[in-house]
Amino acid sequence: MIFNVWKDIQNKKVQPVYLLVGEESFLMQETLRHIVQASLLEEEKDFNLSVYDMEETPVETAIEDAETLPFMGEKRVVIIKNSVFLTSEKKKEKLEHRVEKLEQYINSPAPYTIVVFVAPYEKLDERKKITKLLKKQSVVIEMKSLSDDEAIKWMLNVAQEQRVELEKAAVEQLLVLTAGDLMAIHQELQKLSTYVGEGGIISVEAVNLLVARTLEQNIFDLIEHVIYRRSKEALQIFYDLLKNNEEPIKILSLLVTQFRLILQVKELSTVGYGQQQIASTVKVHPFRVKLALQQARLFQTEELAHILMELAEADYEMKTGKKDKQLLLELFLLKLFKND
Incomplete structure (x- = not known):
């Protein structure tokens, strides 16, 4: 599922509202990177990319930004982190979120803005009206651990992006040495790609030579x-x-x-x-x-x-x-x- 969404985003098929749910932080970071990269030019990010933390800022502030026309560009991206109002968690802080303002926006999102809700939680409160509405009106992407087949497919894609080849034995050994940790795999693949050079082949010998054992x-x-x-x-x-x-x-x-x-x-x-x-x-x-x-x-x-x-x-x-x-x-x- 997540690879299909990434492919759509890379093909500029970006949707107005996304909801990223789950505790796999690396997949969360990569999805956000794909969305920003597909939506904004590098020089536009200073003006049209905003990040709000819902543990520090009320959601209506982020929504007001989402309703603002982009400056010197066609799109605006608003990332809403720690969307705690979608969970049953009780926070000590007295910060209140006017979710009715959010509901209005979700029902009629700005055509020039991509809003991404980041919910790094195991589960949301499905009883809440706002949770139901957001799940219905957005592209929901689950951030959960990849299966072995998915992890291998992703590794091969990363190697392809780096313009190198991965031997089957190297894939398996890299999974073993990193215990399947995606962040560690990504870092090691970048190091190995630099080592073998463009057009090179990452062998199991190279993995054993360069990847440190934890x-x-x-x-x-x-x-x-x-x-x-x-x-x-x-x-x-x-x-x-x-x-x-x-x-x-x-x-x-x-x-x-x-x-x-x-x-x-x-x-x-x-x-x-x-x-x-x-x-x-x-x-x-x-x-x-x-x-x-x-x-x-x-x-x-x-x-x-x-x-x-x-x-x-x-x-x-x-x-x-x-x-x-x-x-x-x-x-x-x-x-x-x-x-x-």
């Missing part, structure tokens, strides 16, 4: 080595993390987070939940769920529960200072291999 990714790899009983490789990652001054308690915390996720996705998949449903339920990115599902198949539920108990005990001993922090983690890893 602490979370190192923990994922460590667990992967544990699963396949590669003790040497697992311990090597652990010692490398310590050399990079990563705190043992932070490493322990991430181990707990990952093993808990593996247990959650295993239990949810057992009762028939799909990848997207699991991601929504446990509130993590779908790609992280996909990776956790792969690991979950290699554990028994009882084994995962036992590992989490062991980690809880290590956490207690670490925080009470009963044993050396590094030694506790080493003993935990060695115990995992001993259980083979």
Whole structure:
């Protein structure tokens, strides 16, 4: 859906009112960029682009601006951020919004203005009259995590814009190293495109060379080595993390987070939940769920529960200072291999 809207916008098929809903901030930024780019020339932005924050400014002020003729151009763009009046949230501030003024505008928008309502919330209050009206009269775009296929399609489009090619293996490795984070993928693709140059091919070797592994990714790899009983490789990652001054308690915390996720996705998949449903339920990115599902198949539920108990005990001993922090983690890893 979002790619179709982007395509229409890029083809100058811009609508008078948009409503962007959801918590995927990168998609929100990209959609706004497409709208502004398609509507205004660079030199027009100073005069005809306005941004209002509804936590600081009443909505009627933004609407008055939307009704004002553009200056030295054909179009005006008004971005209305944090449209809290569309939600059930109760704010401490005494700022009141005259939504009746907004209702009038939505029913008869100015032909020379593009108004974009930004609602970075999981859901809106569907009971409100203004929410119903806005959803009916605007182009609604949901800002939610992309599926694997959508993410790959988007990555290939970005590569095409940069005039480079992406190998299939490079796509998959980039998804793994970034855990599907769109902002990180975009930044890394720009870096990789500069590295290979126009007309170049981004290979998996280039991705491994230039894309830094996050602490979370190192923990994922460590667990992967544990699963396949590669003790040497697992311990090597652990010692490398310590050399990079990563705190043992932070490493322990991430181990707990990952093993808990593996247990959650295993239990949810057992009762028939799909990848997207699991991601929504446990509130993590779908790609992280996909990776956790792969690991979950290699554990028994009882084994995962036992590992989490062991980690809880290590956490207690670490925080009470009963044993050396590094030694506790080493003993935990060695115990995992001993259980083979």
